[in-house]
Amino acid sequence: MMRAEHQSDPTCSCHAPTLMSTVGISGHFANYCLFDVESHEEMHECVSGLPMFGFISTQVEALSRHPNAIGR
DSSP, rough: OOOOOHHHHHTTTGGGGEEEEEEEETTTOOOEEEEEOSHHHHHHHHHSSSGGGGGGGGOOOOOOOOOOOTTT
16 A cells, blocks of 8 residues: 555656556565566666665566466
């Protein structure tokens, strides 16, 4: 669930239409974000546009849909 300040801030990356999901990692000060983008360039724009980008470490990995996934 997004906090109220994120919902009301139009510059927050949470409002980007490409951000599908953000989850916290139990026991760690970390998050995983799932983006739906069309290109590497769009992904770079999303990540480098984050307000804290200069102060965080990021790792980007591509995902693909599993052939046996439910609801494919």
